[in-house]
Amino acid sequence: DQQVKQNSPSLSVQEGRISILNCDYTNSMFDYFLWYKKYPAEGPTFLISISSIKDKNEDGRFTVFLNKSAKHLSLHIVPSQPGDSAVYFCAASGSNTGKLIFGQGTTLQVKP
Amino acid sequence: DTGVSQNPRHKITKRGQNVTFRCDPISEHNRLYWYRQTLGQGPEFLTYFQNEAQLEKSRLLSDRFSAERPKGSFSTLEIQRTEQGDSAMYLCASSPRLTLNTEAFFGQGTRLTVV
Numbered sequence: 652d653q654q655v656k657q658n659s660p661s662l663s664v665q666e667g668r669i670s671i672l673n674c675d676y677t678n679s680m681f682d683y684f685l686w687y688k689k690y691p692a693e694g695p696t697f698l699i700s701i702s703s704i705k706d707k708n709e710d711g712r713f714t715v716f717l718n719k720s721a722k723h724l725s726l727h728i729v730p731s732q733p734g735d736s737a738v739y740f741c742a743a744s745g746s747n748t749g750k751l752i753f754g755q756g757t758t759l760q761v762k763p
Numbered sequence: 764d765t766g767v768s769q770n771p772r773h774k775i776t777k778r779g780q781n782v783t784f785r786c787d788p789i790s791e792h793n794r795l796y797w798y799r800q801t802l803g804q805g806p807e808f809l810t811y812f813q814n815e816a817q818l819e820k821s822r823l824l825s826d827r828f829s830a831e832r833p834k835g836s837f838s839t840l841e842i843q844r845t846e847q848g849d850s851a852m853y854l855c856a857s858s859p860r861l862t863l864n865t866e867a868f869f870g871q872g873t874r875l876t877v878v
Contacts, residue, residue, distance in 0.1 A: 655805075685866055694767070694854055694869035695806065740805050748819055749794055749858055751867060753805030 654678045655743050657754035665762055670728040672757050674741030677722065681743040685751065686715060686726045689738045698739075699726070731761045765789060767870035769855050775876045776845055783841045784873045788857030795838050796867060797830055798854040799823065806854055812838060813860070845877045 656675045664670045672686075682703040687695035701708040701715045701724070708715050714727045728735055741754040768787040776782050788795050793814050798806035809828070811819045814835035824830075827845075832838040842849055852874050856867035 657805075687869075692871070694769075694856075694871045697866040697868065700866055742805075748811050748813075749860075749865065749867060750796065750808050750811055750819065751798075751806070752808070753798075755803065755805050 655752050655754040657741055657757050659757050661758045663760045664731050667730045670731045672726040672739050674724050674754055676743050680745040683744040684724050685742045687740045733761050733763050736761050767857055767868055769870035769873050773874050778877055779844055781843045783839055784853055786838045786855030792857035792859050794858045794860055796856045797840050800852040847877045850875055850877045
């Protein structure tokens with residue numbers, strides 16, 4: 652069963668506009684959520700995270716929103732830049748081991 | 764560079780052969796993870812070490828797979844009698860145990876192709 656889902660395989664936005672990537676989860680025991688960015692032939696790079704005790708975390712152009720009642724989180728990138736084009740993975744953790752459960756990924760393309 | 768290092772970057776092997784991958788985590792990170800990623804999917808957890816102790820293994824880790832982390836430093840992942848279904852990107856990650864929740868830092872991965 653897929654505990655973390657990213658239902659949009661791809662997203663295309665214009666440079667300067669907002670990119671919104673979505674993620675849904677099913678396990679209510681998850682208490683820490685992360686977004687990773689991945690370029691081809693490289694490992695995932697940590698982007699931003701949020702604890703379940705918060706509903707928003709912001710870091711520069713990146714903001715993550717968490718809606719626990721809906722078991723939904725989203726990543727907002729404003730303004731989007733061509734260098735943001737990559738695959739974005741949502742991940743969740745609910746154990747003290749730090750084990751991450753990943754979504755399938757969303758490929759973001761930012762057009763100049 | 765003090766990031767997570769994985770070797771080799773690429774490995775092509777014939778079905779039935781054994782392969783071994785190495786991961787050098789960030790210095791002083793006592794948590795080490797192995798993940799596997801196939802095309803179009805996110806990374807899937809395989810196993811986890813706290814120092815030298817292997818504390819959790821996924822059911823994805825069949826008997827043909829074994830991982831070690833001697834002395835709590837580098838780790839190796841061995842696949843015996845490889846099958847075509849083992850073809851994937853194998854990712855290693857490490858994290859410090861400073862707080863309960865912290866991000867994991869990933870290496871560049873080892874891409875395995877079984878022919």
